Amino acid sequence: MQIRHLTLIAIMALAACVAPPPQPAPKTVSAPPPVVVTPTPEPRLAGDWNDWPFTPGNWTYSRDGRGSMGAFGAPGRTATVSLRCDAQSRRVYLAREASAPGQRMVIRTSTAMKEFIARAVSANTANIAAEILPNDPILDAMAFSRGRVLVEAEGQQPVILPSWAEITRIVEDCRG
Numbered sequence: 001m002q003i004r005h006l007t008l009i010a011i012m013a014l015a016a017c018v019a020p021p022p023q024p025a026p027k028t029v030s031a032p033p034p035v036v037v038t039p040t041p042e043p044r045l046a047g048d049w050n051d052w053p054f055t056p057g058n059w060t061y062s063r064d065g066r067g068s069m070g071a072f073g074a075p076g077r078t079a080t081v082s083l084r085c086d087a088q089s090r091r092v093y094l095a096r097e098a099s100a101p102g103q104r105m106v107i108r109t110s111t112a113m114k115e116f117i118a119r120a121v122s123a124n125t126a127n128i129a130a131e132i133l134p135n136d137p138i139l140d141a142m143a144f145s146r147g148r149v150l151v152e153a154e155g156q157q158p159v160i161l162p163s164w165a166e167i168t169r170i171v172e173d174c175r176g
Contacts, residue, residue: 045158049108049150055080055159059166068173070166072159081151081159083167085134085174092139092174095121095129098153105130106152107138109145109163114138118153128153134174143168 045052057073057080067087071079081096094107098118105118105128116130132139142149145163152158 050148052160054162059164061166061169068170070170072161081161083170085170090134090174092132092134092170093129094132095127096151096153096159097126098128098156103128103154108150109141112138112141139171143171
């Protein structure tokens with residue numbers, strides 16, 4: 001029995017010689033590395049424009065003292081394209097982002113294409129606008145296009161818009 005006690009004492013003595021586990025290193029919270037955003041180049045669009053992806057964004061409709069407006073763009077940003085009915089002049093204005101005034105603007109739909117000379121909206125903005133008579137057939141073509149409308153301006157990335165109800169509402173507002 002004494003041998004058992006001695007064996008047990010020897011085992012306990014050996015266990016006492018083992019160092020305790022190391023303490024975990026103190027936790028330090030460091031800021032995450034900065035996020036480096038590299039601009040993605042605009043995709044090269046080739047082939048049939050009906051196969052190109054839509055420009056990101058949504059249409060919104062609003063009315064004010066001048067008439068009604070449909071604005072298309074990403075939430076929280078300036079509109080990429082706007083379609084306004086000026087009730088007093090009975091004109092529709094299609095405006096889009098562009099870098100230089102006096103440009104050629106082309107509207108394409110599933111059934112029609114029309115070219116306009118676009119003028120600067122104001123000296124403070126990088127927008128150009130084309131004036132369209134409310135009975136111009138291009139407005140009907142935009143309203144009833146098969147899902148998409150293309151707005152081009154020289155030297156600019158094309159804008160591919162979904163053909164939503166806002167287009168029809170603006171046209172109807174201007175036609176009375």
